Amino acid sequence: MSCCYTNDQSNPICERLFPPEGSFLKYGCLTGNCVNDCDPRKLYNSTLQQNGAGNGQMPILKYMACANIPSIASYANRDVLSPNITKSIQKFIFPHTTEDSLQNVTSAVTDCLSSTCRRSRDSTFCYTNYCSPVKLLRNNTSPNLEAIHTCLNTLCDKTVKALPWADTDVIGIGVFSSYVMQCIFIVILWLGFLGFAIYQHKRSEPERPSEPGKHYKSWINLLSEFHKSQCFFSATLMIASLNYGIYKVDTLVTFLLTPLATNSVLPVVFAYLLLLYYRKSSTGVTLLTISVYALSTLVYWSLYWHFIPLGDSVDAFNLYRNFRFRLSALPACGGYSGLSVCPNEYARKGLFNARDASRRIKFLTPLIWTYSTLILFALLAYQLYRWRSKRGPNMDSPVWHRAFWFTTIIFLAAIGMQLDVLSISIKLNMINPGGWTFGQIVAVTVWIPPLLDYVYREMSEWLRRRPGC
Known part of the structure; x- marks a missing residue:
């Protein structure tokens, strides 16, 4: 995803991401409450995992939205967003979101990636340099988007290597x-x-x-x-x-x-x-x-x-x-x-x-x-x-x-x-x-x-x- 920066909120990228009606957040905030929807029990859920149906796109779209919500909400709390962007996100992010809520969203998008890497059959390729909690956090309420991008690329690119082994209780x-x-x-x-x-x-x-x-x-x-x-x-x-x-x-x-x-x-x-x-x-x-x-x-x-x-x-x-x-x-x-x-x-x-x-x-x-x-x-x-x-x-x-x-x-x-x-x-x-x-x-x-x-x-x-x- 291309980035929209606060020091240049009128560029075409910002206009594409935050149109007057329906920003990219709509894919991650299906109920209209992004903080509530960005919960691990909902964020990674897909019909593909439940019954093999679907094309797997919804978790990706939800994750793209949820990973950006803490930063957007923090900027909104400080009133540094342009009127157009503020109008575009107001249907999805409530004003003055608490730090506890932002921490929960940050935890949802980072803990899962760190745990996935840590449980892989060989965590050395991802954990220390890319996917550890320290690498994925910018501060207590915001994830490091660049680190998340690198961690995801590393995990997704390794396919089988990123998986844990089958349960050794019976299948070993x-x-x-x-x-x-x-x-x-x-x-x-x-x-x-x-x-x-x-x-x-x-x-x-x-x-x-x-x-x-x-x-x-x-x-x-x-x-x-x-x-x-x-x-x-x-x-x-x-x-x-x-x-x-x-x-x-x-x-x-x-x-x-x-x-x-x-x-x-x-x-x-x-x-x-x-x-x-x-x-x-x-x-x-x-x-x-x-x-x-x-x-x-x-x-x-x-x-x-x-x-x-x-x-x-x-x-x-x-x-x-x-x-x-x-x-x-x-x-x-x-x-x-x-x-x-x-x-x-x-x-x-x-x-x-x-x-x-x-x-x-x-x-x-x-x-x-x-x-x-x-x-x-x-x-x-x-x-x-x-x-x-x-x-x-x-x-x-x-x-x-x-x-x-x-x-x-x-x-x-x-x-x-x-x-x-x-x-x-x-x-x-x-x-x-x-x-x-x-x-x-x-x-x-x-x-x-x-x-x-x-x-x-x-x-x-x-x-x-x-x-x-």
Whole structure:
């Protein structure tokens, strides 16, 4: 915005900003009371942040007006404004505005910017030199407009760098790493069983011997303990997700939690299939598997039903703005985002490929969930048949073996799709790689007990076989 100075109030710029009817203040003072309208709860509010509608211009216009109101009101209180400008602003700024009122307006336009910079993932680029409260204030009742302009340019130009990281309570590097480890772990277990099967085949012996060796037993026990750990971990995270606001449309939550929900279904069903095939399943394990599946399915479809309209109607730019407003919302901005006053041309810089992420969630996750569900229901039907008839089909038949290995190979392909879906949170640059908080460390260490148990069994067997032990 061009400036109008008190020592030259008759120039064309002043005439354009303060015409006889309706100055630029009308955009920031919708009710006619500028001091009241320049409140954080109203200043940064926009329909774009609430429901994705609008073009984002209103917060920018309101901010331009409110940032100038303290200075204009101060000049008006000192009677240094020309009659034309005084007439133009009298509908919006009441005579003799108190200093407390001007301080409130100044606080509204400066605290939000300072807080936005301070909470960004790397505040060093903006806070010390541009956006600290000392830099943004000219005095107690007036903001420094030049400093505000510089601070806003710095924040808006950095796009993703100006955002804070996603909430690490549920969506963090530890949870992400833990779920990746879960997928890799189940693949390693499958490869181990494949190795045992090849070894038995070379010896012309049954794939599942009636008297398995110690290593074979230890590997199956590792599978059993791993399955219990993943069930308890997934169930806990799904319960936390149910209390995380998944029943309202939120693009950020939908993009970051949906992969976690499918990851709480696929490896769980895969491990249950292995346990059933290797005769390690029990009623307790079956009930635990069903409970985790039910929780994960509830979370998944609660998120996915919200995702369907988002995937159809929101383009990459609007997805980015939704992420930006959700992440940067602050109490100092009235629960909205200080970045809402950035011009739209700034917001288009540094866009991630949100459209590609949208397609992957929309098409891959239903395939993962559907395949896992079909296999689980087939296994439960077999369990029910075996329980009612007191016996089951011949699990040592070649047909059963071929069906088992074919099913697990498809599971491996699904695991690959799941890892691709999990990578979305990293590709969207929303998870802090260094955010190893207490909860994130706990999320990773959940896999240590089954590994220690396996190592202990192997070491005990090795020591038992040593001469003299």
